[in-house]
Amino acid sequence: MPGRGVGHGALRYLGDRATGTGQAQVSFNYLGQFDTAGVVDGLYSAPAGPLGLDEDQGATRAHQLEVVGRADRSGLEFTWFHSAELHEEETVRALAEGMVARLRSLVAHCAEPGAGGCTPSDFPLARLDQAAVDRIVGTGRAVEDVYPLTPMQSGMLFHSLAQEGEGLYLEQVTCTLAGVGDPALLAEAWQRVVDRTPVLRTAVAWENLPEPVQVVHRSGRVPVAHEDWAAQPEPWREQRLGELLAQDRGDELDFTAPPLMxxxxxxxxxxxVRVVWTFHHLLLDGWSVFRVLTDVFAEHARLTGHPGAGDPVPRRPFRDYVAWLGRQDRDAAREHWSGLLSGLTEPTPLPVDRVATTSHGQRSTERITVRLSERTSERVAELGRANRLTGNAVVQGAWALLLADCAGQQQVCFGSTVSGRPDELPGVDEIIGICINTMPVLAEADPRARLVPWLQRLQLAQVESRRFGYVPLNQLRGLSGVTGRANLFDSLVVFENYPIDDQAAAEHGLRLGDVRAVETTNYPMSVIVYPGSRLTFAFTYDPAVFDAATVEEMGRRLGVLLDAAVTDPYQSLRTLLDSLGEPMRPATGNGVAVLADEPQVSVAQHQAPRTITETLIAEIWAEVLAVAEVGVDDEFFALGGDSILSLHVTTKVRETFDVDISLREVIGCHTVAALARAVEESILSELESAAAGDERN
Known part of the structure; x- marks a missing residue:
């Protein structure tokens, strides 16, 4: 309602100035749809019988014609009221029949195969213009909704496209399920869950859009492959599983075609049976993964008639979380993060064994697991309980101290994944989607500080930052002092506290076993923490920069820190760090080396474009980055570029030069000069291929 109804009734005082006439001659009142017409077993019942006017027949009419309509189970009905002193019945009947004829022609048109369409108002969260809606939605028959990606989803999309073919954020969950007599019924159970869960029918669109959006389709058929391993021994099965997982990782999902699983x-x-479930991480976080599994177990029970089957669990749609994100105070968030990050000028160095070239896309593909003893794990938990500290805070503190020891500096920064599920959104725990976000953790490891008070301050700082945990990392980087192509941080800590729901499986007649998960992130080092009787750390790392022995040593040192911490919770950080002995020192260059053949140009030196290609690319950069001018040696990210803007540059370069260039190539060419060379080489290669084809013909 415009202005929330503030103008209600105002037109009556404007007369001819508002409408051109003093009074409307026709009143149209559609009452809506009544599915309970004639039912009187409740407090409210819809009107039964024909519509009528409850007014004095001799009173002066407010309108010459009054049309009242309603829909119920019998169909759509309109009743026309008129004065016999003004209109003949035949005249009014002709008008009514003309209206019905128009309605029937509209219905016939809508039933035609090519008919349909939507407007931007159908998808208010997406903020699209009509051209974009037409391009993405078409007739609208296949699309249920469109709304923006969350910051976390946008980051995952960017890295997946930038490092295409490397399986970034392609999740693989495998497990055994006993109690499955017919594998086809299990597949059907999965399909039913997809049918009623919007995020599982979601695709992504980003070409020629101001920001990427997720497109919820009305349907999506899950690809299912069946194999029979019943006659094979266990060693063969394990080998086959490894082969399948490796093969599956090489077969990337198409973001534009749902379902992304x-x-x-x-x-x-x-x-x-053994199940291998592959999906893209931008659909689901860990909490939602086991919500989906629980729904699949319940659907399987319904299909097999198991007594534990009940009605489907009503779940709030992921769209509501996206809408909540859009209502958050961005200015307050920027103020918080700017104050926190403005003094950060470079990422905390890691003890890498070798530096990676700029052409290398960072990814954690190898994994080493470290488990603490049951005694140490229990004492770590007791340290938290006794001092009102979460297990996450204790582990984050230990990781911060390990980084400080490795880097030889007091201030460190690393990433932390937070759940992102706000308490003020009712039913948020039942939402299936990806609500997590990654935010920076800054810690000052003052050697004079005492451990428990220091951990408590660290935890309080995280509580405050989580209030603003919805800001994208690319925007946070812009609020910091980090320049060039460096990240805010190169290591990530993820504390997994969601349940592996074998109880839900048992309640539905199934037994869940041997659950494993494989994922690849864009960080050179990630530490995934699994609480339990033995605290477990899964170190996933990039073998291009780390040797396995180095990662094992980091895991050992993390265990030493936690062992030492529980012996004296109030010792100084200096005493705690001394328990590590000689520190591990990082390699130079923060894990990134500059290629020797790249020209080194002063940032202050401006050089104008020299060729047509450079001129066109500089114009694209200036438009996308909203800057006055761009020199051929200016760096994209130094000028304010980020992941979303690089997507725009890629699209515009493809359109301008009619060349097939990837996002990865665009990001790798971080100056106008470098990108111009890549474009010209691509054009030349296409011309040579075309010429060779002509010669063969």
Whole structure:
């Protein structure tokens, strides 16, 4: 309602100035749809019988014609009221029949195969213009909703496109399920969950858009492959599983075609199967993964008639979380993060074994697991309980101290993944989607500080920062003092506290076993923490910069720190760090080396474009970055570029030069001069290929 109804009734005082006439001659009142017409077993019942006017027949009419309509189970009905002193019945009947004819022609048009369409008002969260809606939605028959990606989703999309073919954020969950007599029914259970869960029918669009959006389709068929391993021994099965996972990682998902997931079900015996579920991380966080599994177990129970089957759990749609994000106070968030990050000028160095070239896309593909003893794990938990500290805060503190020791500096910064599920959004725990976000953790490891008070301050700082945990990392980087192509941080800590729901499986007649998960992030080092009787750390790392021995040593040192911490919770940080012995020192260059053949040009030196290609690319950069001029040696990210803007540059370069250039190439060419060379080489290569084809013909 415009202005929230502030102008209600105002037109009556404007007369001819508002409407051109003193009074409307026709009143149209559509009452809506009544599905309970004639039902009187409740407090409210819809009117039964024909519509009528409850007014004095001799009173002066407010309008010459009054049209009242309603819809119920019998159909759509309109009743026309008129004065016999003004209109003949035949005249009014002709008008009514003309209206019905128009309605029927509209219905017939809408039933035609090519008919349909939507407007921007159908997708208010997406902020699209009509041209974009037409391009993305078409007739609208196949699309249910469109709304923006969350900051976390945008980052995952960017890195997946920038490092295409490397399986970044392609999630693989595999497990065994006993109690499955018919694998086809399990596949059907999965399909039913997809049918009623919007985020599982979601695709992504980003070409020629101001920001990427997710497009919820009305349907999406899950690709399912079946195998039979029943006659094979366990060593063969394990080898086959490894081969499948490796092969599956090489087969990337198409972001534009839902669902962004697939299944492989291998029969192990008459009632047991091995499931490999592959999906993109931008659909689901860890909490939602097990919500989906629980729904699949329940659907399987319904299909098999298990007594534990109940009605589907009502879940709030992911769209509501996206809408909540859009209502947050961005100015307050920027003020908070600017004050926190303005003094950060470079990422905390890691003890890498070798530096990577600028052409290398960072990714954590290898994994080493470290487990603490049950005694140490219990004492770490007791340290938290006794001092009102979460397990996450204790682990983050230990990681901060390890980084400080490795880097030889007091201030450190690393990433932390937060749940992102706000308490003020009712039903948020039941939402299936990806609500997590990654935010920086800054810690000052003052050697004079005492451990428990220091951990408590660290935890309080995180509580405050989580209030603003919805800001994208690319924007946070812009609020810091970090320049060039460096990241805010190169290590990530993820504390997994969601349940592996074997109880939900048992309640539905299934037994869940051997759950494993494989994922690849864009960070050179990630530490995934699993609480339990033995605190477990999964170090995932980039083998291009780390040797396994180095990662094992980092895991050992993290265990030493936690062992020492529980012996004296109020010792100084200096005493705690001394327990590590000689520190591990990082390699120079923060893990990134500059290629020797790249020209080194002063940032202050401006050089204008020299060729047509450079001129056009400089104009694209200036338009996308909203800057007055761009020199051929200016760096994209130094000028304020980020992941979303690099997507825009890629699209515009493709359109301008009619060349097939990837996002990865655009990011790798971080200056106008470098990108111009890449474009010209691509054009030349296409011309040579075309010429060779002509010669063969």
């Amino acid at each position: 697939r299944l492989r079900i291998a029969r192990l015996s008459a009632d047991e």
